Amino acid sequence: IRWTEGRGWHDAQLQPYAPLQMDPANMTLHYAQTIFEGLKAYRQPDGSVAVFRPDANARRFQRSARRLAMPELPVETFVEACDLLVQQDRAWVPEQAEQSLYLRPFMFASEVGLGVRPANEYLFMVIASPAGAYFPRGVKPVSVWLSQEYVRAAPGGTGEAKTGGNYAASLVAQAEAAEHGCDQVVWLDAGERRWIEEMGGMNLYFVVGSGADATIVTPKLTGTLLPGITRDSLLTIAADLGYRTEERLISVEEWREGNADGTITEVFACGTAAVITPVGTVKSAHAQWTVGDGEPGEITMRLREKLLAIQTGRAEDRYGWMHKLA
Numbered sequence: 001i002r003w004t005e006g007r008g009w010h011d012a013q014l015q016p017y018a019p020l021q022m023d024p025a026n027m028t029l030h031y032a033q034t035i036f037e038g039l040k041a042y043r044q045p046d047g048s049v050a051v052f053r054p055d056a057n058a059r060r061f062q063r064s065a066r067r068l069a070m071p072e073l074p075v076e077t078f079v080e081a082c083d084l085l086v087q088q089d090r091a092w093v094p095e096q097a098e099q100s101l102y103l104r105p106f107m108f109a110s111e112v113g114l115g116v117r118p119a120n121e122y123l124f125m126v127i128a129s130p131a132g133a134y135f136p137r138g139v140k141p142v143s144v145w146l147s148q149e150y151v152r153a154a155p156g157g158t159g160e161a162k163t164g165g166n167y168a169a170s171l172v173a174q175a176e177a178a179e180h181g182c183d184q185v186v187w188l189d190a191g192e193r194r195w196i197e198e199m200g201g202m203n204l205y206f207v208v209g210s211g212a213d214a215t216i217v218t219p220k221l222t223g224t225l226l227p228g229i230t231r232d233s234l235l236t237i238a239a240d241l242g243y244r245t246e247e248r249l250i251s252v253e254e255w256r257e258g259n260a261d262g263t264i265t266e267v268f269a270c271g272t273a274a275v276i277t278p279v280g281t282v283k284s285a286h287a288q289w290t291v292g293d294g295e296p297g298e299i300t301m302r303l304r305e306k307l308l309a310i311q312t313g314r315a316e317d318r319y320g321w322m323h324k325l326a
């Protein structure tokens with residue numbers, strides 16, 4: 001679907017996957033006006049297909065567009081575009097548990113020019129790919145690296161938007177994490193480098209206390225982390241399962257000390273790709289520790305099972321999250 005200044009959205013088309021032809025002076029290649037989303041379509045027990053919360057992705061896409069001075073795509077158009085593609089690719093939606101059809105909606109400036117200003121032309125597209133289970137051989141905790149040197153997002157920046165530049169800026173820290181033998185980076189705030197923000201592509205959750213007394217805590221949205229749709233869904237699910245939930249600031253010291261004295265019993269990350277991933281070990285330039293006994297926690301696995309059951313149609317969708325295709 002194209003957008004042109006003065007004309008708005010036009011020329012929606014469903015076409016076979018093919019390379020795009022691009023002018024070397026395409027403004028996106030130089031000034032990075034580009035945003036995207038990630039969401040999944042799941043096979044349901046009756047053979048039908050349903051997309052998880054596409055309206056939530058559509059609204060986040062609108063917020064990202066505003067931050068990048070791009071035009072907002074109506075929520076209905078975003079959802080309809082995803083629907084059309086899933087209908088077309090229906091045979092590619094896997095039958096197996098935990099597998100899905102991953103959808104990647106994105107928009108970028110399509111105008112040609114070298115002046116630095118919001119473009120007057122944009123292209124919105126959706127592509128799809130079958131996605132295997134994130135943990136084909138059972139859920140395995142990840143190791144994380146607390147990045148002190150690099151920051152992902154600063155106050156007033158684009159941290160809350162899902163824009164390519166945030167990911168480009170994070171690659172060097174991801175490489176640093178790998179050098180230290182870690183799977184993922186945990187980002188800290190840009191000021192004090194003290195407050196836990198999120199991971200490269202997932203939000204974080206902390207289980208404080210244990211059993212029925214546990215409180216499920218996630219860093220609050222300060223403007224520098226991505227408001228994850230999985231994060232949002234888990235706040236609802238956790239509360240429904242009877243846990244207290246809190247959105248607040250959590251510091252590295254609280255994590256380290258809470259881990260040592262046993263108040264923080266489980267930590268996990270969540271996002272569309274992995275749904276829920278337990279965090280097993282933590283490393284920074286100054287310290288290293290194991291979360292709990294290093295194995296997936298009980299509450300982590302309970303929340304994971306509940307969310308997956310809703311997504312795959314094995315549990316009732318009391319929240320109206322599953323968007324069923326006709």
Ligand code: PMP
Pocket residue numbers: 038198199200201202203226227228229230231270271272273
């Ligand atoms: N943080 C970042 C930086 C991400 O890229 C993602 C993936 N979209 C998330 C968190 C998790 O968001 P969601 O649950 O909407 O996939």
